[in-house]
Amino acid sequence: MTDSEGGPHPPTASPDSALIDYAESAIVEDDALLAARDRADELGASAVAPAVGALLALLARTCDAHAVVEIGTGVGVSGLWLLNGMAADGVLTTIDPEPEHHRAARQSFAGADIAPGRTRLINGAPRDVLPRLADESYDLVFVDGPLIDHPRHVTEAIRMLRPGGVVVVHNATADGAVADPARTDPPVAAAREAALLIADDERLLPVVIPLGAGVLAATKAR
Structure with a gap:
């Protein structure tokens, strides 16, 4: 393709890409979050994108969250x-x-001057820890970590959520691979299974949000 003067058109971002770039650029992180991201880089740990972080804060505020479970601490960015x-x-x-x-x-x-009593850090495998957490006792559960574990973690999250609570699944689209029927490798299959567990539960109202690596959020009926 050429412009009106016969030269090639400069490359342009797709509408979806431009929208995601705008969503990310609209978020300004404070010094504590920027320092946490530096720690993630040093350790090679993954961290949620700023727009995903802002979504987590919004959902936590919307459901007036007093008790939250995060599966996958990382270096504390999402926390x-x-x-x-x-x-x-x-x-x-x-x-x-x-x-x-x-x-x-x-x-x-x-x-970030978070009082020590506001965080409970548990060092252990989620598959061992989650069954010990009480039924219907948490306002929000954030599921992160390896895709292969998402079905197990989503099942536990639904059990732990109080009525009106919210479950949030990070990288629910497996970096977009769930939409490709040719992708049947175990992590992608696990992402699909986790999504179906939520979609098939009549108590849950789900939505897929195209931010970061893809977010699936659902609220539990009161």
């Missing part, structure tokens, strides 16, 4: 966003099997 939206006396229970992640997350929380 900081959740705490930003939670009630002032809310407690974040965050689970990760990596001790190094927990040390970094504690630094991130301290750097």
